[in-house]
Amino acid sequence: MSPLPPGSYSPPNDRWGSFTKLVTRLPEGSVAVVDRTVARFHPTLIPAIEARKPRAIIQLVGGERAKSLISLQKVLAGGITLPRSGTLVAVGGGTVGDVATVAAHLLKRGVRLLQVPTTLLAAVDSSLGGKGAVDLVVRGRVVKNPAGVFHYADETWLCPELYATLSDAQVREGSIEAWKMVASLDASLFKRYVRTPPKLEKLVKDARGLKEGVCAKDPYEHQGLRRVLNFGHTFGHVLESLSRFKLSHGDAVGLGILWALDVGRHLGITPEPVAHEVERALARGPGVLGRDRAAEIAQRAPLKDVVALLDADKKAGANGELRMVLLTAVGTAEVVDVMPKTWRALWPAWTRGARP
Template sequence: MSTPPLPPLPPGSYRPATDRWGSFSKLAARLPEGSLAVVDRTVAQLHPGLVPALEARRPRAIVQITGGERAKNFASLEKVLAGGLSLPRSGTLVVVGGGTLGDVATVAAHVLKRGVRLVQVPTTLLAAVDSSLGGKGAVDLVARGRVVKNPVGVFHYAEEAWICPEFFTSLSDAQRREGAIEAWKMVACLDARLFRKYTRQPPTLERLVKDARRLKESVCAQDPYEQSGLRRVLNFGHSFGHVLESLSRFKLSHGDAVGLGMLCALDAGRRLGVTPEPVALQVEQALEQGPGVLGRERIAALAQRASLKDVVTLLAADKKAGKSGELRMVLLTAIGAFDIRDVSEAEWRQLWPAWKKGIRP
């Protein structure tokens, strides 16, 4: 008696990344008719051929939202869901934009009709190397007058990602920097050989994207839903990065915030004896000379405007907290190697005075 074939994976389940490189107009021809499109309004203005290429596929709706952290809320989510009311469960949602819009669309794809097919089209370098891969989507929430990042979220893997280099031509230097910071983060944590190669000769943009996506996919394949703990390595720099991002009221971009958060993580690792001094120095210098991480004076400017009570509140709301409230941090043990440590409030508080002065503790 033959074994019946396994049913197809439910929409949003883990599947290996399928990346397709090319022009948007060519890749858009793959889109099923009657899909739902979510598009960053600014990207549509910068690339006039984008919307006509989608309209040629007769979508049910093209929902345009201006990207940025302020768009990552329930109002934007509701707008996307309203646009997809007539989408069948077998339908497709394609999102063309940066990480914040991709996050909102991922949540929408997960809850719309209890799960529809998702196609990610990252238009920023940051989204291309990070957020468009790995299945995570989230929206922000206001708690006690502060915006808390990502407390409401889902896992919903895209079936495809379309990487269209034409969208990267309109990025600012700052946008390129923050995407490069995220890519270097993965290289520093996961691949010592590649780190040494990057420090000798900076990679091309295409090489940077391909390397970062390969490294992130290798982690997600082993821990697709953050259950084994391996995937926590992707949070290197995020604990205090999210704090600084919130304290700036999101005037500090996510990529730049992660860069500063990595400096904080290197400091914590040195203080706890986890990160050797030469490793911390080498990584900090590489981040300065490679992607161009912002200086410590930016940490000081943000730290000086906040009370420790505000910081404690933001860290307590962070999903990476330990069982007893400790801050669960990714700390480097060597280039290409890491450990997960619970850092107590008393331990990170010892670093705060130096951070407020903009110096290495």
């Protein structure tokens, strides 16, 4: 265990192996937060934790609802007897990981956290970088992530057998987030991926390495360096919301990347061959959805709703400009303020499903 106070930044300590083997590292008397679906799919999981004599095992139903204050209360109450030197282990996707991270930060003003990501998205993205958050209900609407913390995990266990129960759509989602990092941060890796699509484990290792490279320079997000990780997220979030979350986050980000490439081309920032290459790679690699899917969602949306969503996005500036991540080359991204007239010029093509 790290000698630093619980939750402090230190380079990630990733351990690969089967859960039943790694769980022997869990200190006795820990508290576990487990996604109920994962426990059902993997029946040896709970008995393996029980063998470590935990104080409590709290099961949550994975999904965005797990990030409520009600679940947080459940985890805090379950962990109430944990001493300051104790450990909280989170076994689940990004939602269980996020709420457990907040709980680890609050319990006894900070206890040690172990992360066991069980979705690909959690493995490549949410279980790394120290962030956790819960959602709030404000005037009847769920607002995502307004109450959050930085609390880094001491260790992350990556157990490939747990990913075997993910659906194709779940694998695609996580893969898109991983390819996002490769396309915007590492040109030579991108070229290798285009030649030979990576196996799942390699994808996870590479994406974690790339994300860590960014987080290490700005672990508490004081310098804005982590913004680059938002490639594809400006319009990705808009599409996700407009679809009323029927479109999954990863799929929305994939389509958001296509639109970010269009914006970059339109401004002369992203060279045409770069945009073409990345779009083709995303289709052949992780399998980004077609532009017609984005059009279907965008067509039905009043423009004022789109503007409201972009304004509400924390990346929007005071004059309606969007702080977008655009590619200048494969593997190199830049944060650019994009004026509304730019995306408005592209909107008619987007709503037809055409490449502007």
